[in-house]
Amino acid sequence: MTVEAEPAAAAASPETRPFSADVAQLLRLMVHSVYSNRDVFLRELVSNAADACEKLRYAALTDAGLLGDDAAFEIIVAVDSDAGTLTVSDNGIGMSRDELVDNLGTIARSGTRAFVEAIADQAAGKSESSALIGQFGVGFYSAFMVAKTVTVTSRRAGSDEAWTWSSDGSGSFTIAPAGDDAPARGTRVVLELADDAREFADEDEVERIVRAHCAHIPVPIAVLKAGADARRTLVDGSALWTKPKASVTEAEYRDFYTYVSGDPAEPALTVHFRAEGRTEYSVLAFVPSQKPFDLFDPDRRGRIKLYVRRVFITDEAPLLPAWLRFVRGVVDSEDLPLNLSREMLQSNPVLEAIRRGLTGRILTDLEKLAEKEPERFTGIWEAFGAVIKEGLYEEPDRRDGLFKIARFRTSSTPDGWRSLAEVLAGARENQTAIYYLLGDSAEGVKASPHLEGYRARGIEVLLLTDPVDAFWVQTALGYEGKPFRSVTQGAADLELIPLTGEAAADDDPARPADVAVLVALLKERLGERVSDVRTSARLAESPVCLVAPEFGPDRQLEKLLARGRSQACTVKPVLELNPRNGLVKALAKRAAAGGAGEAVTDAAHLLYAQARILEGELPEDPADFARRLDRLIAAGVGSAES
Numbered sequence: 001m002t003v004e005a006e007p008a009a010a011a012a013s014p015e016t017r018p019f020s021a022d023v024a025q026l027l028r029l030m031v032h033s034v035y036s037n038r039d040v041f042l043r044e045l046v047s048n049a050a051d052a053c054e055k056l057r058y059a060a061l062t063d064a065g066l067l068g069d070d071a072a073f074e075i076i077v078a079v080d081s082d083a084g085t086l087t088v089s090d091n092g093i094g095m096s097r098d099e100l101v102d103n104l105g106t107i108a109r110s111g112t113r114a115f116v117e118a119i120a121d122q123a124a125g126k127s128e129s130s131a132l133i134g135q136f137g138v139g140f141y142s143a144f145m146v147a148k149t150v151t152v153t154s155r156r157a158g159s160d161e162a163w164t165w166s167s168d169g170s171g172s173f174t175i176a177p178a179g180d181d182a183p184a185r186g187t188r189v190v191l192e193l194a195d196d197a198r199e200f201a202d203e204d205e206v207e208r209i210v211r212a213h214c215a216h217i218p219v220p221i222a223v224l225k226a227g228a229d230a231r232r233t234l235v236d237g238s239a240l241w242t243k244p245k246a247s248v249t250e251a252e253y254r255d256f257y258t259y260v261s262g263d264p265a266e267p268a269l270t271v272h273f274r275a276e277g278r279t280e281y282s283v284l285a286f287v288p289s290q291k292p293f294d295l296f297d298p299d300r301r302g303r304i305k306l307y308v309r310r311v312f313i314t315d316e317a318p319l320l321p322a323w324l325r326f327v328r329g330v331v332d333s334e335d336l337p338l339n340l341s342r343e344m345l346q347s348n349p350v351l352e353a354i355r356r357g358l359t360g361r362i363l364t365d366l367e368k369l370a371e372k373e374p375e376r377f378t379g380i381w382e383a384f385g386a387v388i389k390e391g392l393y394e395e396p397d398r399r400d401g402l403f404k405i406a407r408f409r410t411s412s413t414p415d416g417w418r419s420l421a422e423v424l425a426g427a428r429e430n431q432t433a434i435y436y437l438l439g440d441s442a443e444g445v446k447a448s449p450h451l452e453g454y455r456a457r458g459i460e461v462l463l464l465t466d467p468v469d470a471f472w473v474q475t476a477l478g479y480e481g482k483p484f485r486s487v488t489q490g491a492a493d494l495e496l497i498p499l500t501g502e503a504a505a506d507d508d509p510a511r512p513a514d515v516a517v518l519v520a521l522l523k524e525r526l527g528e529r530v531s532d533v534r535t536s537a538r539l540a541e542s543p544v545c546l547v548a549p550e551f552g553p554d555r556q557l558e559k560l561l562a563r564g565r566s567q568a569c570t571v572k573p574v575l576e577l578n579p580r581n582g583l584v585k586a587l588a589k590r591a592a593a594g595g596a597g598e599a600v601t602d603a604a605h606l607l608y609a610q611a612r613i614l615e616g617e618l619p620e621d622p623a624d625f626a627r628r629l630d631r632l633i634a635a636g637v638g639s640a641e642s
Contacts (some may be wrong), residue, residue, distance in 0.1 A: 014176035019105055019167075027144055027169045038146055038197065040264070042077070042206070043213040044139030045088045045189055047259055049075045050219045052092025052187060054312035056157055059093060061311070061338050066157040070185065073219050073237075077210065080226035081201045084193045090219075091186040095154040097175060100165040104140065104152065105173055139262070143189070144169040146197035153178045154187040207234055216240045216256035218310070239310055241284035241330050245272045257286045260305060261328040265289050268380045271329070271365050279353045285329030285362065291383045295326060304358075307332040308340070317345050319355055323391035324362060326384050331358065363401045370405050370419075378417055381407045385466075392472035403479050411437075411454065411461040414446050420479045423460050430496040433485035434478065436462035438470050438556030440616065449542035449614055450487045456540040457497045461487055470557040490550035492538035499540075509579035514588035521591050522575065525604040529572070529620070536576030543581040546573040546611045555615065575608060599635060602628040 019027070053073040060066045070091055078087040095103060143150045148168060155162035155178070162182030167173035182188075191200075199205050203225045210221055211234060220237035224230075240248060240256050257267045269287035274280075285304065306317040307330060317340075319331055335350050345351065370377040381388075391402050407417035412426070423434060435454060439445035445463045454461050464473070473484045485493075509515075515535055522533045531549055539545055548555045552571050577584050587603055605628050609619035619625035 014174055016172050016174045017101070017105060018172045023105065023141070024171055027141060038200075039209050039213065041142040041145055042086075042088070042200070042209050043258070044142050046075060046077070046210070046214045046217060046221060048140060049088055049090035049092065049187070050217045050259075052090050052094070053219045054092075056091075056093040056185075058312055058314070059157065063158070068185070075217070075219055075221045076224055076231060077206055077221065078224040078226070078231075079201045079203050079206055081198070081203075082226065084198050084201055086191045086193060086200050086206070087188060089183065089186065089188040091183070092157075094156040094159070094183075094186045095163075096156045096159065097161070097163040099156070100152065100154060100163055101175055104165055104167075143191055146193055146200055147191040148194050149192045151190040151192075152187060153182050153190075155182055155185055157185050210234045213255055213258070216252055216259055218312075239307075239330075239332065241272070241282045241332055242310070248272070253286075256284065257328065260303070260330065261286065261288060263288055263290070263292075268376065268383075269365060269369055271362055273361060275354075275357055279350055279357070280334040281354050281357075282332045283329065283358055283361070285327055285331075285358070287327055287362070287366070287380055288383070289379060292326065295384075295387060303328050305330045306336075308336045308338050309334060311338060313338070313340055314345070317351060319351070319358060320362075321355075321359060321391060321395060323387055323389075323394060324359065326387060327362060359398070360401075363398070363405065366405050367401070377405075378407070381405075381417065386468065389466060389472060390468050392476060393468055396475065399476060409442065409463040409465075411446075411451050411459075411463060414442070414463060418460070423462070424480055424482065426460055427482075428457060428459055428497050431459060432482070432493060434462065434482050435459060435485050435487050436464050436469075436473055437487050438464050438473075438554055440556075441465055444616060448488075449545045450538055450547070452540035452542060453492060453494055453536070453538035454487060456499050456501075457494060458500045459494075459497065467560065470554065470560050474554075474557065486548070486554040487538060488546075488555040489548040491534075492536065494537045510585040510588045511592075512579075514592040515577065515579050515584075518584070518588040518591040519577065521600065522577075522604045522607070525601050526575065526608055529608060530575045531572035532574045534574065534576055535579050539576065539578035540580065541578070542614070543578050543583045544607045544611045545576050546615060547576055549574060575611060577607075599632065602632050606632065 018024070053075070056066060057073065073091060076087075076089045078089065079085075080087075149166060150169070151164060151166040153162060153164045162178035164176050164178045164182075165173055166176075193201055203223060206223055210223065214221055215235055217235055218237055218239045219235075220233060221235035222231040222233045224232075240252060253270050253272075254266060257270075258264045261267075266289055267286035268289040271283060271285040271287075274282045303315055304317065304319040304327065305315045306313045306319060310332065313336075317331075320327055331354060333350065333354065336348065337344075340348070366377065366380070369380070385407060388402065389406065391398050392406070395402075403420055407419060408423070409416070410418050410423060412418070420434070437445050437448055437450060439448065442463065442465055445451075445465060451461055464470075473486070476484055478484055519533050519535065523530075526533065530546075536545065538547075546555065548558065549571065552558075553561060555573070558571055579585070579588070587600060591600055606625070609625045612619055
């Protein structure tokens with residue numbers, strides 16, 4: 001919803017407006033069903049107040065006049081048990097009239113629909129309520145869980161005008177000029193508490209919540225009781241990231257993680273350190289324990305708040321690569337200038353040094369976690385492995401470190417995770433490569449006939465189903481001296497690795513001369529549909545499969561590229577025959593005996609169609625496929641009857 005600037009005369013009168021449809025639905029769901037623990041509303045209001053103070057601190061770097069005579073930031077939580085009200089005030093950046101309408105009457109965020117769906121699921125018992133509001137950036141509206149009415153009075157820093165926004169959450173809000181008691185700068189949020197929420201007007205209850213959930217806030221917080229002479233400071237505003245690691249409790253880490261991420265769950269990994277030397281900076285960063293709803297949004301970035309000597313600068317600095325975009329936290333530099341421009345953010349050498357150091361430290365800590373607490377690391381990999389692997393493609397100089405933490409499903413452990421070191425430790429004698437199979441789904445790759453010959457030889461194959469897999473395997477040189485090789489491309493170099501177990505006992509291929517006749521016949525009948533027909537070492541049970549030629553894209557990569565071009569694949573595949581398969585042996589024997597009639601021709605086309613179906617594709621001509629299948633079935637039934 002876009003709000004047009006209005007003439008001063010019209011803007012001077014109170015005006016009632018409806019909420020946008022998304023906000024109205026959000027409020028209905030939130031008020032009636034979202035949270036059993038309603039303390040969260042105060043945490044969200046205090047976090048918003050702290051953000052407003054940080055924004056003004058940054059704006060004042062270029063316009064010191066915005067601070068006036070009030071340079072000390074503070075958040076005040078005032079309680080009045082007799083009136084049943086709770087007030088959260090800050091002296092931060094404040095909001096103009098249009099900002100009040102835009103920020104509190106609409107939600108111009110891509111995650112709005114996802115949030116509404118998430119809380120609807122929670123109301124139906126499909127998800128946990130503890131991880132919703134903060135993550136989706138709609139924390140202000142949590143006030144309506146405890147309030148009959150919410151009144152927001154705000155004056156933008158440097159403005160002569162102040163405005164009041166108010167609503168009972170039932171579907172509309174009112175915007176009007178503020179009275180004489182408006183703050184000189186900043187925002188005041190007054191909650192008229194519902195009858196079942198009047199405990200939040202109690203000073204002791206407010207103190208408990210603030211100390212439990214807001215101790216990490218980098219702005220002082222005070223509580224003021226109605227009738228009291230002075231307010232009491234509850235939080236001193238000291239920055240948690242500047243404290244020694246040994247002096248910070250797990251509860252403080254968890255609360256700070258919630259503050260920077262909006263996720264009240266436990267972080268999976270905490271990274272807290274201070275770098276000293278040519279570049280000095282402090283870091284407090286977290287790897288979440290669950291993936292956010294917009295993890296694969298192309299506009300999503302790593303939300304690392306950048307401070308310079310305790311002054312908040314921005315949360316859009318490129319401090320992490322895109323493949324670590326799920327990490328949340330704070331970096332505080334001692335060396336950067338306070339007046340960083342957008343251009344400097346993109347090219348500053350100090351920032352680049354911080355980026356390298358922070359990325360390397362997170363990788364190192366992930367590697368240590370994988371070694372010491374593999375189960376905990378597995379949770380991180382299951383949530384973010386598909387994103388981390390983007391680094392294998394985007395940052396070649398990071399590959400060695402990424403290969404140490406990368407985990408894969410394999411043909412030997414399709415439901416578990418294996419490291420590359422573990423895969424190599426189990427390599428067969430004469431195995432020359434690390435083999436992989438690309439596909440769209442785990443079920444599809446596990447059932448692929450291309451794996452048969454590798455399983456029959458006890459060779460472990462990586463099962464790769466994330467889209468980025470098709471790209472990094474093309475550019476990675478290999479691991480520990482062994483190249484990566486697709487099992488659906490080129491000739492299978494398996495001749496020097498013997499079959500094992502039952503496969504070795506059943507090794508009874510068709511006569512080479514008979515197979516040669518069948519191969520020649522299939523080449524003739526299939527024509528330009530394939531680039532070649534040959535016998536296969538990669539098949540152990542299935543009669544046929546399609547593979548890519550030695551040079552060019554892998555079969556799965558070719559499909560991905562074709563989707564991007566919105567056209568069919570142009571590289572003709574190779575059809576491989578399994579000389580040990582009963583059907584192929586029978587066809588080879590018949591072809592060698594001169595049986596190149598209609599039945600063998602139908603079989604040739606049906607084998608090619610079967611190979612396409614096994615790859616998840618339709619026959620090129622379904623009607624022709626059905627006619628040929630009908631003829632073969634009819635011939636078989638007739639032969640059986642006679």
